[in-house]
Amino acid sequence: MGLFNALLGNASQVSVEQLTAEYGEKLLIEGEVIELGFKLFRDVYMFTNKRLILVDRQGLTGHKIEYRSVLYKSIARFSLETAGHFDLDAELKVWISGEDIPTISKRFSKDVNIYEVQKVLARHVLN
Secondary structure, X not given: OHXXXXXXXXXXXXXHHHHHHHHHHHHOXXXXXXEEEEEEOOEEEEEEOOEEEEEEEEXXXXXXXXXXXXXXXXXXXXXXXXXXXXXXXXXXXXXXXXXXXXXXXXXEEOXXXXXXXXXXXXXXXXX
């Protein structure tokens, strides 16, 4: 199901330990920890206790990488759409302050607990 979801553009959850081993040394600051992470082919997005980090591998080889940090305080609003009985995905949309359309839009496989994503995001955005 993992490959099928990836082909449809749906991200699957990745363990915090795996993401910390791969990105912790280069991206995280002192006291920052990854709380939740997802992967879609080569792209990764992580919710830390300080920010949302989007890792976008570009090109055929994936050697060119964009690391985008979104501070929780800059998020104006967000929405979640759960997967239905016949849907294969759930969707997260995030609006950055001053934007009329969602700046970030990500789809998750049906096996991801979208409510857990909402809780992490709400905890940081509402504080």
